[in-house]
Amino acid sequence: MRVDVVSLFPDFVAGCAGFGVVGRAVERGLLSVNGWNPRDYAEGNYRRVDDRPFGGGPGMVMMIDPLRAAIRAARAADPAPARLVYLSPQGRPLDQPTVRELASRERLFLLCGRYEGVDERLVRAEVDEELSIGDYVLSGGELAAAVVIDAVARLQEGALNDAESAAQDSFDADGLLDCPHYTKPASHELGDVPDVLLSGNHAEIDRWRRQQALLRTWQRRPELLEKATLDDADRRFLAGLQAGV
Numbered sequence: 001m002r003v004d005v006v007s008l009f010p011d012f013v014a015g016c017a018g019f020g021v022v023g024r025a026v027e028r029g030l031l032s033v034n035g036w037n038p039r040d041y042a043e044g045n046y047r048r049v050d051d052r053p054f055g056g057g058p059g060m061v062m063m064i065d066p067l068r069a070a071i072r073a074a075r076a077a078d079p080a081p082a083r084l085v086y087l088s089p090q091g092r093p094l095d096q097p098t099v100r101e102l103a104s105r106e107r108l109f110l111l112c113g114r115y116e117g118v119d120e121r122l123v124r125a126e127v128d129e130e131l132s133i134g135d136y137v138l139s140g141g142e143l144a145a146a147v148v149i150d151a152v153a154r155l156q157e158g159a160l161n162d163a164e165s166a167a168q169d170s171f172d173a174d175g176l177l178d179c180p181h182y183t184k185p186a187s188h189e190l191g192d193v194p195d196v197l198l199s200g201n202h203a204e205i206d207r208w209r210r211q212q213a214l215l216r217t218w219q220r221r222p223e224l225l226e227k228a229t230l231d232d233a234d235r236r237f238l239a240g241l242q243a244g245v
Contacts, residue, residue: 010035016146041069059116082109083128087141091130103155112141175228179212
């Protein structure tokens with residue numbers, strides 16, 4: 001997958017892409033991250049990319065022309081079509097189904113805002129969709145872009161050493177939170193590993209993990225159960241939780 005990021009701080013995004021799973025995906029040729037700085041396309045001695053908002057008020061707004069030039073340069077660098085995604089707190093929330101859809105694309109094209117945001121005329125003319133990583137405001141879209149790239153990179157075939165890791169993540173497949181996990185030592189001053197995980201009985205282990213996932217989701221994110229994929233055994237277990245059994 002080719003990823004293009006329009007940002008005033010492309011080195012920041014590239015730096016985030018140099019570690020862990022994302023870095024491994026880049027090394028394996030599964031992902032490339034390309035930065036496009038609007039300041040490189042700005043005119044004048046100061047290469048200005050922002051100005052005061054019309055109507056008054058605090059902050060600065062990113063200007064149309066440097067951004068549009070950077071976007072056009074990024075599009076010209078590769079003929080593959082790409083929808084421009086603007087990272088914005090006003091966008092639709094990023095969730096795992098959306099991540100899977102993004103990961104299936106041939107190319108990912110991200111726009112990072114700064115200051116008070118981007119001139120609305122450019123948003124209307126160039127942006128295809130807006131995404132938000134949460135109901136809060138960051139200094140810019142670079143951290144959000146890094147989040148999107150990380151989430152998408154780990155779903156590229158071959159990025160993870162064990163593909164099952166992604167299939168068992170929270171929110172994936174069935175929409176539940178993940179179950180708790182343990183590793184060596186089996187006994188520790190902080191507690192012992194549940195006996196079922198040491199039993200070697202894979203059917204019982206699968207049952208325990210499923211019930212723990214249901215329990216955690218019921219305790220922490222009960223709204224997810226409304227859309228989760230549940231069978232009769234799951235519903236009986238949840239009914240027991242609700243009845244206090």
